[in-house]
Amino acid sequence: MKKILYGLGLCAVFSLSSCIQDEPLNSECDIETAEVLTDDADGWLLNASEATKAIPSSDSVIIFYLKADFADWDKLKALAVQFKLTPGATVTPESGTVHDFSGDGVHYRVTSEDGEWHRDYRVRFTLPPSLPTEYPFENYRWNSTEKYREWFEYSEFDGSEFNMWATGNPGFAISRSAAKPEEYPTIPWDETSVSGHAVKLETCSTGQFGSMMFMPIAAGNLFIGTFDVSNALQDAMAATRFGLPFNKKPVSFEAYYRYKPGPTFINRSGAVQEGRVDTPDLYAVLYRNTDENGQAFTLQGDNVLTHPNIVAIARNTDYVHDFDNWTHINIPFEYREEIDRELLRSYGYSLAVVFTSSIEGASFCGAVGSTLIVDEARVICEEE
Amino acid sequence: MRKLRYILSAIAMSAVGLLSAQDVTMKELMDDKRENREANYQKWGPTSDHDGMGFLVRAGFVLGGTSPLPLPAEIRKINEFAPKGGFSLGVDGYKYFNMRWGLSAGLRFFMQGMRTGAKVKDYGMSITMGEDKVSGRFTGTDITETRMTGFTIPVTATYRVGARWTFNLGPYVSYWIYRDFDGEVFDGYLREGGPTGQKINITSDNPAAYDFSDNMRRFSWGMEFCADFRVREHLNVFGLVDWGLNDVFKSDFETVTFALYPIYATLGVAYYY
Numbered sequence: 001m002k003k004i005l006y007g008l009g010l011c012a013v014f015s016l017s018s019c020i021q022d023e024p025l026n027s028e029c030d031i032e033t034a035e036v037l038t039d040d041a042d043g044w045l046l047n048a049s050e051a052t053k054a055i056p057s058s059d060s061v062i063i064f065y066l067k068a069d070f071a072d073w074d075k076l077k078a079l080a081v082q083f084k085l086t087p088g089a090t091v092t093p094e095s096g097t098v099h100d101f102s103g104d105g106v107h108y109r110v111t112s113e114d115g116e117w118h119r120d121y122r123v124r125f126t127l128p129p130s131l132p133t134e135y136p137f138e139n140y141r142w143n144s145t146e147k148y149r150e151w152f153e154y155s156e157f158d159g160s161e162f163n164m165w166a167t168g169n170p171g172f173a174i175s176r177s178a179a180k181p182e183e184y185p186t187i188p189w190d191e192t193s194v195s196g197h198a199v200k201l202e203t204c205s206t207g208q209f210g211s212m213m214f215m216p217i218a219a220g221n222l223f224i225g226t227f228d229v230s231n232a233l234q235d236a237m238a239a240t241r242f243g244l245p246f247n248k249k250p251v252s253f254e255a256y257y258r259y260k261p262g263p264t265f266i267n268r269s270g271a272v273q274e275g276r277v278d279t280p281d282l283y284a285v286l287y288r289n290t291d292e293n294g295q296a297f298t299l300q301g302d303n304v305l306t307h308p309n310i311v312a313i314a315r316n317t318d319y320v321h322d323f324d325n326w327t328h329i330n331i332p333f334e335y336r337e338e339i340d341r342e343l344l345r346s347y348g349y350s351l352a353v354v355f356t357s358s359i360e361g362a363s364f365c366g367a368v369g370s371t372l373i374v375d376e377a378r379v380i381c382e383e384e
Numbered sequence: 385m386r387k388l389r390y391i392l393s394a395i396a397m398s399a400v401g402l403l404s405a406q407d408v409t410m411k412e413l414m415d416d417k418r419e420n421r422e423a424n425y426q427k428w429g430p431t432s433d434h435d436g437m438g439f440l441v442r443a444g445f446v447l448g449g450t451s452p453l454p455l456p457a458e459i460r461k462i463n464e465f466a467p468k469g470g471f472s473l474g475v476d477g478y479k480y481f482n483m484r485w486g487l488s489a490g491l492r493f494f495m496q497g498m499r500t501g502a503k504v505k506d507y508g509m510s511i512t513m514g515e516d517k518v519s520g521r522f523t524g525t526d527i528t529e530t531r532m533t534g535f536t537i538p539v540t541a542t543y544r545v546g547a548r549w550t551f552n553l554g555p556y557v558s559y560w561i562y563r564d565f566d567g568e569v570f571d572g573y574l575r576e577g578g579p580t581g582q583k584i585n586i587t588s589d590n591p592a593a594y595d596f597s598d599n600m601r602r603f604s605w606g607m608e609f610c611a612d613f614r615v616r617e618h619l620n621v622f623g624l625v626d627w628g629l630n631d632v633f634k635s636d637f638e639t640v641t642f643a644l645y646p647i648y649a650t651l652g653v654a655y656y657y
Binding site: 019020021022023024026027028029030057058112117118119170174175176177178179207208209212213214229230231232233234235 | 454
């Protein structure tokens with residue numbers, strides 16, 4: 001009997017001791033944060049929080065914005081940027097060393113702790129780009145994985161491609177990996193347009209993955225800002241980051257649209273809401289882009305129409321459900337406070353223009369099949 | 385597999401140790417009290433003749449888990465483990481060829497299961513639902529629950545050590561009538577496609593669930609080791625281990641990158657005739 005117990009004890013010891021193996025070396029190689037080493041950041045960078053940035057995992061170009069009146073170009077010839085990397089990862093050239101950032105920027109390569117993976121980054125300093133105000137939706141390209149399209153405009157400043165438009169397409173790509181390019185919520189539209197190409201925004205089902213995550217639909221959307229895909233599952237409201245710095249005073253918001261609601265309105269858990277008819281949402285918002293402490297601030301899904309930083313809103317409220325004819329809207333901006341000219345000149349305001357095929361799409365309620373076609377939008381600004 | 389060898393050899397060693405100790409006793413018995421031994425066998429049964437046969441009815445509780453062997457380096461910590469087994473009920477028939485050796489075969493109904501939570505790092509995964517697929521490396525917490533209910537047919541060699549101890553060792557096949565394998569991942573992030581892919585945070589407020597039940601096999605096989613001890617006439621207490629030697633998942637299932645083996649013990653009582 002004793003020997004049996006001994007034998008069983010031995011078994012237990014073996015099975016426990018050989019369990020957990022040594023921890024593998026890290027395979028990730030991200031720049032997590034980047035900080036400009038300077039003691040007078042307020043003097044030459046766009047705002048107080050500009051010197052230190054958290055870098056989204058999908059970004060490989062890190063841009064520090066200069067003040068609008070920056071002219072001391074020699075300053076960029078000897079700057080040091082310090083990085084916080086994935087633990088164990090290394091970067092060349094070394095973090096915190098002085099380089100010439102005056103041209104195209106400086107290229108860095110981060111190598112993972114296990115040595116098997118690397119990522120290339122570019123760090124540059126630039127003036128805040130002047131946000132275009134006419135949106136013909138003529139310029140789009142494939143994303144890096146060639147699954148969906150991304151829209152951009154050409155910068156008025158130097159004619160470079162300006163990635164001012166964002167969509168929820170990257171989030172849709174996670175849940176519907178097998179979707180064909182034409183099945184994405186936001187796609188170019190050529191069947192009918194006011195001029196050139198239009199954009200089609202359609203509320204789509206996100207498939208089994210989507211309903212598993214209680215995100216059964218994806219409204220087609222297109223907005224000025226960025227889409228932070230890392231938050232797409234965790235906090236979808238935080239994933240849509242609306243607006244980019246703007247230095248003009250908007251007066252009205254204009255666009256052409258066609259709309260047809262989908263047949264069945266469902267809520268977040270997929271339950272049918274009898275009698276509800278879906279409606280789109282088209283609006284433009286101007287807001288102060290720093291908080292009371294001078295830190296950068298961005299509107300997101302849950303406060304884009306309600307936050308106290310909002311200065312003016314132009315929002316269409318009465319929608320025509322006509323898919324065969326264009327409806328033209330021209331909505332004036334309603335100002336809640338006097339605009340600060342000095343702040344405007346120094347890019348202290350941001351402009352967001354938002355189109356969505358389901359008004360409650362941000363909270364995953366809407367009707368699959370609701371379709372909004374948009375073309376020739378623009379924000380009319382006060383002449384300087 | 386290395387650990388399996390350790391354990392099997394440990395079992396073998398302890399068995400050998402026990403046998404040699406028992407041998408001494410047997411010799412003494414043979415020399416001195418042959419009648420006593422006969423009486424002993426007579427007392428404890430099942431039969432004192434050397435080619436007896438009969439059967440046992442076994443009832444027991446099932447404990448154990450479904451695990452990769454060895455644990456892959458991606459598993460950093462086991463946060464929780466709870467057996468979710470149930471009972472087992474079966475009947476064995478045996479036949480002795482001589483005083484010690486015999487053969488046994490049986491049919492047993494069982495309920496096996498477990499729940500385990502683990503901290504994982506860089507855990508290669510890919511989840512397919514319909515035609516859509518999410519794949520990449522997950523770092524965070526994983527909780528898995530699995531249950532199997534079915535029948536096992538063991539065919540084992542029987543070695544009767546003395547009047548009271550009997551060991552069985554041999555292969556078994558199982559058929560799972562019901563099986564499920566599901567769980568969720570949370571408190572971490574997925575790097576889509578690989579370590580340099582975009583990071584997708586997954587929190588405990590909104591975990592990502594998976595269900596691989598339909599990817600499990602129906603048939604499984606392995607080795608069974610059973611020790612019986614006679615506590616009174618017609619009544620044994622027993623412990624047995626069913627050590628699965630094939631992956632619980634079908635071979636074309638690639639989401640879980642390593643093989644998982646069912647390793648379950650049953651402790652109970654047996655009535656023998």
